[in-house]
Amino acid sequence: MKLKLLFSCLITAGIAVPALAQEPVDAAMVQKIREEGLSHSKVMETAFYLTDVSGPRLANSPGLKRAQNWAVNQLKTWGMANAKLEAWGKFGKGWEVQKNYAAITVPYYHAIIAIPKAWTPGTNGVIKGEVMLLKADSAAELEQYKGKLAGKIVIFDTKAPTERTWKADAARYTDEELAEMAKAAPAAPRRNAADPNAAQMATFRKLRAFRATLSQFLVDEKAGLVLSQARGTDGTVFTTNGASYADTAKAVAPELETSSEDYQRILRLLKGGQPVQLEADIKTQFITDDLQGYDVVAEIPGTDKKLKDQVVMIGGHLDSWHAATGATDNAAGSAVMLEAMRILKAINFKPKRTIRIALWSSEEQGLFGSRGYVANHFGDPKTMELKPEQAKLSAYYNLDNGTGKIRGVYLQGDSAAAPIFKAWLEPFKDLGATTLTISNTGGTDHLSFDAVGIPGFQFIQDAIDYGTRTHHSNQDTYDRLVEDDLKQAATIVASFVYHTSQRAEMIPRKALPKPQPAR
């Protein structure tokens, strides 16, 4: 999941549920799905292959390729039709870490916890030397370091000390929080009083410009290794990218995102007049043989003469960040969606409409896999020129908020879907899934569908320790998966897909978005 955890607008207002005929629920089929999903689950096995066996799944990395190939083969093994990798467009370079070692050697030996920033180069063998504290907030202040950084290990002063956790890392939604979500009004336009004002934007732009200058300065001066402070504590390191994945990207210096404790220790020593020496050996590999991005796609074909050209889609992104195995972001969602497909196949369900799964790539860089797929199949969100398939896709369901069980659905402003989903959630009250909120949630792939007028939904999920520990961190590993929660989610998704595929009508749509004015 990209950027924000939740973008939800918690204003008290009711969801209007029109007094229509009760939406039908197939109780016998729900029971079958529950039996398969809760008592014969394969979701943890699937998660094992996506995480432990495949490894980190950064966009276009070998780890992502392994997971994609495994998923295609597994979908075939389960009997899905048209299982394949489908190119969505040009992404850029793959990248992976092949050696990662760094340690303080003076004033004493201490191996540090640090992760190369994504798409940064390595150190070209072992680098050793004093750490230099670089103090500069402007291009002018950088000048004093000209000619002094070649081969050096560089650290910056920072005003961000290590924080201590006085709150629990992991939590579930309380009944009160869910009730608040259910009362939310449709999302207000995003730009409002809380958005950055002109002065803040100017500061931000200045900072960004200086960062670009600094980055170029470090390259020009041939700095040997740059240390930057990672978010996170207690050995948890949140990671980011340190350079563009584009094949035309500018060179950058090697950069290690360093645990706050190790970073602050080095900084305190240097500021206290104590020399620090470091040794490091970082090797990273760029993969440039195929710059295309791919999504995993597979289907259970529809069987109803009139409806089989219509489609229900489910998905989640399969790519992750590089410091761990992206268990909660988003092997969890991928495994749940794969499991939902498996459940429907295992109970030998022959849907009226076609059911399609897609596991996206390059979500972390900007929802690229789903955007590319939507552009290729459904239309252009800028011009709102739509393709025929757009009219045939009933709904897209996404999962990408971690390992937490499903507590309900973000209606994404589609109030006409409320009575339908209300009925479909009814059989899962005992599993804690009860809440509909008219709110939007952002940051992941349902937005790509919503942008071209297709009903696209993300489920409400318990956060567990997604925001505090796992989201983009070196701790996003299989250990953080909650088995019962993933089983519950797969069961509910399978039931939603079942009902969507059999429903007399497609899921009702919001008004079409307007074309975006040319800039």
Add this chain to the structure above:
Amino acid sequence: MKLKLLFSCLITAGIAVPALAQEPVDAAMVQKIREEGLSHSKVMETAFYLTDVSGPRLANSPGLKRAQNWAVNQLKTWGMANAKLEAWGKFGKGWEVQKNYAAITVPYYHAIIAIPKAWTPGTNGVIKGEVMLLKADSAAELEQYKGKLAGKIVIFDTKAPTERTWKADAARYTDEELAEMAKAAPAAPRRNAADPNAAQMATFRKLRAFRATLSQFLVDEKAGLVLSQARGTDGTVFTTNGASYADTAKAVAPELETSSEDYQRILRLLKGGQPVQLEADIKTQFITDDLQGYDVVAEIPGTDKKLKDQVVMIGGHLDSWHAATGATDNAAGSAVMLEAMRILKAINFKPKRTIRIALWSSEEQGLFGSRGYVANHFGDPKTMELKPEQAKLSAYYNLDNGTGKIRGVYLQGDSAAAPIFKAWLEPFKDLGATTLTISNTGGTDHLSFDAVGIPGFQFIQDAIDYGTRTHHSNQDTYDRLVEDDLKQAATIVASFVYHTSQRAEMIPRKALPKPQPAR
């Protein structure tokens, strides 16, 4: 601090406070001490030198030597008398880590978080190879591995998965908890219904015997590297020793205490039929040139003709575990005690009784530094043969429960001290120090004094994240120190020391312990 965090008996009963004349409190001096301790503190600077600058302070390691030498010099600089290292007896070998690198290389590259167990040897250069899963619960089951382990990397099956934290790491005592402590009855004899029964002891002995057999087997078979699972999550690794520090200790195999996440990943892969290869380069150094253990000692000499031969002692252990810089265990207590001395000197206090600080070593291996000192100066707790100095030591105050501020005092069963300490705590109500509990607390150096009939006290401290994150872990760094709490503690200790040194009488004593029967 060794072993248990707290051994306190929370039974509801009152501390009898006899209706004696009010214990005098010197309000003007308390105000001076508060001013110096709260507004002119050097405690964080002291902590910086003990942690960041000195490094890990395992018993007899170079890091401990650095900290000891710094402390002696600093005490001299502050004008203390008789500042020195004092040998307490034979300890054993020093040890430190000089290289620590380990990474999974197959099925993909991933550097792991792992710490060499204390006093284990290194790998003698880079070791690479498949990880072997060794399954054996008995000497007989080990036989199958005979001739197969030479140079191999070995892992064991374990039933301890990674745990997730649903509770906050850090907390302070609540008023209710403190009230419960205040109501505690004198400690019951330690062996009671909750202690292990004969069957549990038999199981434990069997397990210990197998571990010894296994350890010898791994050495005999020349295993290249052993992985064991560390306690802790999220990148936090709690460390232990893997071999004896004795100069006569048996050889052991190199052993890495591995973060639960990395350990479980390797284990899941192997159990899932996926080969795992590792590369590691571990170098450790034994220091055998001086097997003696030393304590740091310094004094502010008494000035009263009749009382200057009497002594008030304060202390805490300076040694730590090796994976971090032992900030909360126990640079915190050491820095507070050093700061208390500094405060008293800074306000130019000339005590009636002599004030002495001692910073112990080898506490983590069994309170050896304080036990040795007590044996050399005060008496033998086994025979209860006492030396003359025993009668001259009024009280010993210890600090070793992390960075948390002082909330009161464990009276260690010395009810006659209650009215005295009650009066001395009175000026610190506003700083949260109010509670007296008749309870014992164990695990640290005041026990060595208590064992020979000298009033020995440990302060009640807020736990913060001592038990959950820092105590013996790789995360016990300067970052975890709470500045305001350390200032508060140093101020209160200085005031207690002041009043103890000036009091008309020494602190009242409990009945002398009985000699321990020969075994």
